[in-house]
Amino acid sequence: MDKLKENQAAYYPGCALLTIDRAYNNSSKLVSKKMGIELVEIPDYNCCGIGEMKSKGAASMYMPLRNMMLAKNRLGSKNLVMACSVCYHEFSRSIARVKENQNELSAVNEIFKEAGEFNEEFIPDGEARHILEFLYNEKGVEEVKKNVVKPLKGLKVAPYYGCLYSRPSMYTFTDKKPKMDNSERPRFMHEFLEALGAETVFYGNEVQCCGGRNVVQDEETSFTLCSQTISKAKKAGADVIALICPKCAGALDVNQPKIVEKFGKDSELPIVYLTQLMALAFGFSKKEAEFSDMISEPLKVLNEKGF
Amino acid sequence: MALEKHESRPVAEKGEHIIARHLIEDENIKEEKNLVIDGVDVSGRWNTFIISRVDSEFDRSFFEEIKKTVAGSRINRCWQCGMCTASCTVTPLYRRFNPRAFIYMMQLGNLKELKKYIDVAWRCVGCYKCSQRCPKQVNPAEMMEALALVIKKYFPEEVETKLKLDEEVKKIYEDMIIGHGRLDLAKLHTSAMQKSGRTKELLGKIERGAILKMAKDGRAFSILKLGKPHNWGSSRKAIENYLHKLNTIENGEAGV
Numbered sequence: 001m002d003k004l005k006e007n008q009a010a011y012y013p014g015c016a017l018l019t020i021d022r023a024y025n026n027s028s029k030l031v032s033k034k035m036g037i038e039l040v041e042i043p044d045y046n047c048c049g050i051g052e053m054k055s056k057g058a059a060s061m062y063m064p065l066r067n068m069m070l071a072k073n074r075l076g077s078k079n080l081v082m083a084c085s086v087c088y089h090e091f092s093r094s095i096a097r098v099k100e101n102q103n104e105l106s107a108v109n110e111i112f113k114e115a116g117e118f119n120e121e122f123i124p125d126g127e128a129r130h131i132l133e134f135l136y137n138e139k140g141v142e143e144v145k146k147n148v149v150k151p152l153k154g155l156k157v158a159p160y161y162g163c164l165y166s167r168p169s170m171y172t173f174t175d176k177k178p179k180m181d182n183s184e185r186p187r188f189m190h191e192f193l194e195a196l197g198a199e200t201v202f203y204g205n206e207v208q209c210c211g212g213r214n215v216v217q218d219e220e221t222s223f224t225l226c227s228q229t230i231s232k233a234k235k236a237g238a239d240v241i242a243l244i245c246p247k248c249a250g251a252l253d254v255n256q257p258k259i260v261e262k263f264g265k266d267s268e269l270p271i272v273y274l275t276q277l278m279a280l281a282f283g284f285s286k287k288e289a290e291f292s293d294m295i296s297e298p299l300k301v302l303n304e305k306g307f
Numbered sequence: 308m309a310l311e312k313h314e315s316r317p318v319a320e321k322g323e324h325i326i327a328r329h330l331i332e333d334e335n336i337k338e339e340k341n342l343v344i345d346g347v348d349v350s351g352r353w354n355t356f357i358i359s360r361v362d363s364e365f366d367r368s369f370f371e372e373i374k375k376t377v378a379g380s381r382i383n384r385c386w387q388c389g390m391c392t393a394s395c396t397v398t399p400l401y402r403r404f405n406p407r408a409f410i411y412m413m414q415l416g417n418l419k420e421l422k423k424y425i426d427v428a429w430r431c432v433g434c435y436k437c438s439q440r441c442p443k444q445v446n447p448a449e450m451m452e453a454l455a456l457v458i459k460k461y462f463p464e465e466v467e468t469k470l471k472l473d474e475e476v477k478k479i480y481e482d483m484i485i486g487h488g489r490l491d492l493a494k495l496h497t498s499a500m501q502k503s504g505r506t507k508e509l510l511g512k513i514e515r516g517a518i519l520k521m522a523k524d525g526r527a528f529s530i531l532k533l534g535k536p537h538n539w540g541s542s543r544k545a546i547e548n549y550l551h552k553l554n555t556i557e558n559g560e561a562g563v
Contacts, residue, residue, distance in 0.1 A: 015490040019530045020521065044536040046488040051433050052480040055452045057377045057553050059546045063484070066542060089435075097377075104377065107549075114545035117538060163434035170444060183439055209396045209434030216499040217473045218430060221400055225432075257513045293524060295517060 003076035004040060009134070010077035011039035012067055012091075014084045015047055016246040020254075023290035024246055027275040028083045028131050030289075034147050034282050035139045039081060042070045048090040050247075051213055058107035061094035065108055068095070068126055069118050078126035081134050083275070085245035089164035091128030092171040099124045130165055130172075132244050132274065136188045137179050144195040149283040151197025155305055157277065158201050158238035158269075159189040160229065162248045163209045183207075189274055193242065196281040203236035205229040210251035219258075226252050227263040234269050239301050242274045249273070249294075256296045270298035280307060322355050327392075329403045331357055366416030372457075373413055379453030384443040385410050391437035391447040401427045406437055406447045409454050418461055421454075425465045429455055429473050475502045485546055488539040493530045 004010060009032075017025035032039050045067050053060035068091070071080045082088050098105040109121050129137075135144075166172060166183045173180035181188050186207065190200045208229055211222030230252065233241050243249055253271040260268045271294055279289040286292075286307070291299050322328055322336040335358045342354040373379040391406040398404050404427045412420045421428075428451075437447040459466050466474060476499050483490055500509055508514055521527040536542075 015533065016492060019533055020492055020526050022526060022529065044538070046536045046539065046542070047484050047490045049484060050480070050490065052477060053484065054378055054449060055376075055456050056550060059485075059549055059553075060377070062542075062546060062549075101380075111542075111545045111549050114548060115541045116545075117541055163436070167435040168438040168446070168448075170438070209432050209436070211396075211432045213433045214430065216496070216503075217476050221397065221430065221432065224400060225396065254517060257516070261513070293526070295520070 010071040012082040021246040023293040048087040064091040083131040085164040158233035201236040212247040212251040227267040231266040369416030378449040394436040
């Protein structure tokens with residue numbers, strides 16, 4: 001495979017984004033391209049481990065780091081961009097840990113050696129980048145403003161960062177990134193949305209967890225947390241909640257009918273991805289942004305507002 | 308599992324207003340109806356006392372065992388400030404889920420106490436608020452993974468009965484991640500529903516609606532096309548070998 005050109009970046013899609021969350025995948029690519037960066041998928045990617053491997057020692061770090069190796073080997077890129085917050089967490093966790101701990105690095109390299117897929121050892125010299133932080137740092141808010149052709153005037157958006165985009169800062173915001181978002185009160189999504197012409201609302205649950213990790217084993221916790229988030233956003237006057245993580249979408253969007261059934265109409269609010277809103281403002285149609293994929297029917301409110 | 312806040316509280320009268328009341332045995336709470344200390348009447352809120360206790364019989368080997376795992380490597384740094392419990396997402400929903408107390412029990416090697424919390428020990432949602440706010444970078448979120456390891460090792464029967472669903476779902480995840488290298492979300496969902504005995508729900512209105520929607524817009528078929536990474540077999544073998552080695556060391560001495 002060819003090495004990357006200057007305006008290209010290696011991109012890790014992840015399992016959810018290639019299947020049920022294709023709206024996030026496609027809109028991320030559309031938006032990045034419009035802003036001047038083409039996302040190139042790494043071939044033969046494997047699952048990051050989605051937090052279920054953490055008790056398995058170095059194997060939990062091999063999973064994401066194999067993808068870093070792929071990016072370096074096949075595409076010649078040290079860094080890897082991803083849109084899923086859970087993947088982002090797993091990658092940055094592994095990189096931060098092997099950087100700090102020589103034992104863990106050699107344990108991971110032992111697995112690499114045994115698998116025999118690559119001829120070289122893993123060196124932690126790259127970074128995992130979340131698409132939001134990546135676009136903010138590489139292109140900036142001005143570039144977003146420049147591309148807006150259809151401002152989202154009058155749309156009130158509740159930005160929802162979830163947990164793993166910003167936490168813990170010892171993993172996610174390392175010194176290699178030019179600008180760091182705040183871990184307790186992130187601002188990047190707010191700034192992007194305001195650049196699109198939308199209005200952001202403050203509702204207090206921006207970095208609350210959706211309980212997505214235990215959504216299969218412990219539904220009630222997830223439903224309770226999601227219902228709190230949605231009803232708070234609704235109370236603050238939001239029309240939609242904007243997400244940057246497919247796991248949050250699983251908990252807030254796909255499960256929303258069940259949450260409404262349990263907690264009532266207060267917990268009903270359309271859910272969209274940030275990149276979908278960006279695509280809409282950048283002049284792509286609602287069909288191209290794939291709003292119809294969301295279970296919570298954001299199309300209704302978008303049509304009402306005349307976008 | 309039903310959330311505890313919906314259940315009636317087990318301790319209605321005795322020491323009700325004590326924070327983390329569940330950590331104290333009933334007989335260790337002393338209540339006086341009317342109490343006068345040094346001529347001052349302190350009746351009311353100030354007449355509940357906790358009899359001081361002595362923790363002895365430390366099992367330091369246990370502490371060393373946790374310290375050697377990847378997830379629990381920073382247990383020695385904890386100075387018990389309680390920031391993890393104060394910021395925890397789960398504690399308001401499960402009052403007995405108390406990361407600070409769990410870490411304390413692990414530090415002491417107090418298996419007898421830990422055993423009481425098996426049913427809530429795995430309720431951590433992994434939101435990392437505790438790790439973010441911890442002043443000593445103990446990383447409590449990953450300490451909960453170490454806790455799960457400990458509990459699984461020392462109380463396999465209890466885990467089998469009280470955490471059956473958690474174990475089974477974890478197994479589905481691991482089989483899929485290690486076995487196929489990629490995660491099939493549809494299969495994960497249906498097999499988890501099956502394991503929890505809720506297959507019927509899949510035919511209910513809500514689930515059926517979502518499935519139909521995904522079949523209509525073609526997403527259901529993209530799941531079928533997900534496939535495996537090329538050459539995953541070699542990685543799989545290497546991971547399985549590593550895990551095998553890890554298990555033999557753990558059962559013998561414990562370690563990475």
